[in-house]
Amino acid sequence: MGKIKKMKAIIVGGSIAGVSCAHSLTLAGWDVLVLEKSSEPPARSPTGAGLGLDPQARTIIKSWLPHPHLLDETTLPLSIDQNQGTDSEKKVTRVLTRDERFDFRAAYWSDIHGLLFNALDPTMFLWGHKFLSFTMSQDESTVKVETLVMETQETIEIHGDLLVAADGCLSSIRKTFLPNLKLRYSGYCAWRGVFDFSGDENSETVSGIKREYPDLGKCVYFDLARDTHSVFYELSNKKLNWIWYVNQPEPELKSNSVTLKVSQEMINKMHQEADTIWIPELARLMKETKEPFLNVIYDCDPLERIFWGNVVLVGDAAHPTTPHGLRSTNMSVLDAEVLGKCLGERGPENLRLGLEEYQRIRLPVVSEQVLYARCLGRIKQGLDRDGVGLEQKHMPFFSGAPLV
Numbered sequence: 045m046g047k048i049k050k051m052k053a054i055i056v057g058g059s060i061a062g063v064s065c066a067h068s069l070t071l072a073g074w075d076v077l078v079l080e081k082s083s084e085p086p087a088r089s090p091t092g093a094g095l096g097l098d099p100q101a102r103t104i105i106k107s108w109l110p111h112p113h114l115l116d117e118t119t120l121p122l123s124i125d126q127n128q129g130t131d132s133e134k135k136v137t138r139v140l141t142r143d144e145r146f147d148f149r150a151a152y153w154s155d156i157h158g159l160l161f162n163a164l165d166p167t168m169f170l171w172g173h174k175f176l177s178f179t180m181s182q183d184e185s186t187v188k189v190e191t192l193v194m195e196t197q198e199t200i201e202i203h204g205d206l207l208v209a210a211d212g213c214l215s216s217i218r219k220t221f222l223p224n225l226k227l228r229y230s231g232y233c234a235w236r237g238v239f240d241f242s243g244d245e246n247s248e249t250v251s252g253i254k255r256e257y258p259d260l261g262k263c264v265y266f267d268l269a270r271d272t273h274s275v276f277y278e279l280s281n282k283k284l285n286w287i288w289y290v291n292q293p294e295p296e297l298k299s300n301s302v303t304l305k306v307s308q309e310m311i312n313k314m315h316q317e318a319d320t321i322w323i324p325e326l327a328r329l330m331k332e333t334k335e336p337f338l339n340v341i342y343d344c345d346p347l348e349r350i351f352w353g354n355v356v357l358v359g360d361a362a363h364p365t366t367p368h369g370l371r372s373t374n375m376s377v378l379d380a381e382v383l384g385k386c387l388g389e390r391g392p393e394n395l396r397l398g399l400e401e402y403q404r405i406r407l408p409v410v411s412e413q414v415l416y417a418r419c420l421g422r423i424k425q426g427l428d429r430d431g432v433g434l435e436q437k438h439m440p441f442f443s444g445a446p447l448v
Contacts, residue, residue: 050075051392054189054202056175056217057210058082060153061359061376063160065208066168067108068384073392077202079191081174085161086154093236094277094285095156096122096148096264096370100444101377105156109163118159119149120280124263127434132269132321137256140268141434148264148370152238152279156373175216178207184353184396206395207355208383210376213342214300215361221352227342229294230366230418232425233304234287234341235314237333242282249332252325253284260284264370266434269321271426276326286330287367288318291425295340304338311336341366343418346411351399358383363410368424369417369439375410378445382406385448405446412440 053069055062058080066076097105097119106112125146128137161169172194179188187207192199209217213227241250257265257276264277274288295304314336318327330336344364350357359376383402390398416439422428436442 049392051206051395052077052204053206053208054079054187054204055208055210056189057212057359057361058085058161058169058171059210059212059359060157060160060373061212061361061380062208062210063157063164064105064108064377064380065210065358065383066164067160068380069208069387070164070168071108072384072388074206074387076168077204078169079173079175079189079202080169080171081194083172083194085169085171086157093153093238093287094279094283095151095153095373096277097151097156097377098370098374099147101374102149104377104381105160109159114159116149118155118280119151120278121262122146122148122150122264122277124259125266125436126259126263127266127268130267130269130322135323137267137323143435143437146264146437150264150277150279150285152281152283152285153373155280175211178217178220178355180207180353180355187354205354205392206387209355209357209361210359211361213302213344213360213364215357216300217355218357218361221355222347225344225347227344227364230341230343230421231427232289232291232341232421233295234289234339234367235330235336236287236339237285237330237336238279239284239286239329239333240282241284245282249325249328253329256323256325266424267322267326268424268434272321273424274322274326284329286326286333288314288330289341289421289425290314290317291427297340302340302342304340306336306338310338341421343414346407346414350403350407354395354399356383356399356402362406363414365410365414366417366421368420369413369436371413371417371439375413378447379406379410382447389448401448405448409441409445416440 052075055078125143127140130137174192176190189202260278267274276286315331318330343366350362358379386401387398
């Protein structure tokens, strides 16, 4: 008997969604090739920031790692979810809600990416390869991808059996199938920064922050002022992660990225605003953070489907979401796990059935979570007065989503 040919998956996008799919599909017996336009693996890029991992995503990530304990070593506990109101005139805060059974862990984006990437065979990555286009065979059994090699500017063709679109919320692959789909601008942007206090642990800034936020290192703090809110928590290796959401008209995106180029003038204006709104300790931390950046916040109404033929969407390509439920990375990890399990169980000869099952399991979950995160953001930004509670524990499927 001839050996069964291994199926080949081409993954577009080497971010966390892409590397997660590389793990799950390899485990399901597939050959995997990841195309990523960046010229090399992302080291500590300034636009990488903090994220929160829920118990289910952590269990899955550990199952992919040869040294699972490293996940706990590179993350800090977030056992408390606290919302507090800020009086901008008196510069005081008061606790609104406090959930002490919030079992998340705080991670630095590039630490998690590094853990996942380093546990894979580096030869499955083609760095500096920009996705251009794809064509599906008539019987939807194979796919041909055209990619631009950035260094030489030559175009090459790659053939596979499955195309996985892990190309983010502005996904060009999704556009092929849904050309009229518009992302929804949330009404606000987010200033983000990571304040590094290693070697400076006794500074006035740090001692002031630790006095005002005594549970740092185990708590995610949400400060709510009038028509705005911020998020604040500690990351490992002496870093403090903050996000500040600002209501404003939709800015123009100059490139295929939701991160805006910021000028010194914009940063100075943000610093002045921080002084008027936040308690002095938080405002000072924001002003002393090097290289803050600005994300435009979008989501999109839930899609009716997330695969066509042998092309499947995962991560932010499948469900652009606002960050308010700490969902994005967790959803990407679960997408990857479910996709791998469905394709592994159905076998290569039943690819379509596997993709249908992936869609059936994930679509209802991510749809509810995207809408809930939207609602949470609108309430915290003063754009909606009624609706959901402030605590994240009310998120649909909070205690776990179906895997198979």
